[in-house]
Amino acid sequence: xIGVRRAQLGSLPDWWRRNTAGDRVxxxxxxxxxxxxxxxxGVWLSSGRLRSPWLLRATPxxxxxxxxxxxxxxxLLEPQRPTHAGRRYFRRGHEVLDALGARLVDELEPx
Numbered sequence: 001x002i003g004v005r006r007a008q009l010g011s012l013p014d015w016w017r018r019n020t021a022g023d024r025v026x027x028x029x030x031x032x033x034x035x036x037x038x039x040x041x042g043v044w045l046s047s048g049r050l051r052s053p054w055l056l057r058a059t060p061x062x063x064x065x066x067x068x069x070x071x072x073x074x075x076l077l078e079p080q081r082p083t084h085a086g087r088r089y090f091r092r093g094h095e096v097l098d099a100l101g102a103r104l105v106d107e108l109e110p111x
Contacts, residue, residue, distance in 0.1 A: 001074055002101035004108060006067035011109040012036045012044055019107075024048075027103060031096040033063060042067050050079070050096065059083055063100075075101065 016036055019025045024032040033048040043066040049058040060080040068074045075097055083089060 001068060001072045002105060003071065004065075004073040004101075004104050005071050005110075006042070006073075008104075008108040008110060009042070009044055009065060009067060009073060012065070012104075015104070015108055016046075028096050028099045030092065031061075031100065036063075036065075047080075048077075050077070050093070052092070073104075 013036055016025055016033070020035075024034055026032045030051045031048060032051075033046045036044045036046040039045050043064055046063040046065075048061045048063055050061045051058045062078045062080055064074075064076040064078070066074050077093060077097055
């Protein structure tokens with residue numbers, strides 16, 4: 001969960017456009033995200049890539065952001081192909097989610 005308010009999620013497409021380089025936003029060296037789209041139930045989806053320092057190819061992922069209560073947003077980063085879910089996988093995943101959360105808290109427009 002991150003401290004992004006329900007109303008702030010509406011500015012997610014503007015945030016993406018301000019930060020895009022081509023067709024992706026580079027959140028960290030390891031995580032890049034495509035354009036967010038609104039799905040049913042107020043859930044925002046974004047396809048992305050999670051790079052690994054020990055693998056040659058990046059893992060395709062899908063990011064889901066959905067409002068929880070009024071002041072919080074649930075975050076889920078799902079791999080779109082089989083992965084080895086070891087200790088490093090979870091540590092790296094949490095690192096990129098922490099970085100994404102910090103950016104969204106700082107950079108999304110308050111509404």
